[in-house]
Amino acid sequence: EDKVVQSPLSLVVHEGDTVTLNCSYEVTNFRSLLWYKQEKKAPTFLFMLTSSGIEKKSGRLSSILDKKELFSILNITATQTGDSAVYLCAVGSNDYKLSFGAGTTVTVRA
C-alpha cells in the first residue's frame, strides 16, 4: 500500500520564524510530489516536484525533492499570520493514483 507520511503533524511559530515541513513516501511507480495549502475548503496548489535536487521557489516558500531517500521538504521563511494553514503533501503515480499525507497544521502567531 502506498504511504505518504508528513511531519510534524502540527506546529506553532511566531511571525518571522522559519518553518520546515517534511514529507516521506513509499509509492510504487512514483511520478511526482506535490505540495498544497489548505486554509478553509479547497486545497490550493503550491509546487510540483519531479526531479531530485532541484529547488523550486515561490516568494518565501521553497521545496526540494530527494528521490533516493524518498522525501521532500517545504520551507517557509519570514512567516506571516497568513501562512497559517494545513500544508498537504501528495504523491502522484504513473497509474494516475494521487495519494495525500495527513497534513501539517501550521499556526503563526503575531
Place this chain on the structure above:
Amino acid sequence: DGGITQSPKYLFRKEGQNVTLSCEQNLNHDAMYWYRQDPGQGLRLIYYSQIVNDFQKGDIAEGYSVSREKKESFPLTVTSAQKNPTAFYLCASSYYRGTEAFFGQGTRLTVV
C-alpha cells in the same frame, strides 16, 4: 470560467439512505478523484478515474460507488453500507497523471 463544481455544498442524510454527490469539471481533464477529509486529518482517496468508463478503488472505497459516463462528470454515491459517512468530500481533476490537481469547494455531508 473553467473549474470544478461540486454540489450541494451541504447535505443532510438520514441513516440508511443512499446519497449522490455531484462533481462536474469543464477543464477538459482526463483524470478525476474523490477524497474524504475528516476533522484534523488529511485527504483519503476513495475512487479515481483516468478515462471515461474506467475507474479504480482508492484506499477507502468500501461503502462508496462511482460512475464515469462522461469526461466532465464523476458522481459519488455514498451508500447505506458506509458506516461513518459524515465527512467533508472533495472532488479533484488533473490533466494528466501526476500533474497538478484542481479541487472543487467540497460537499459537507452530515448523517442525522
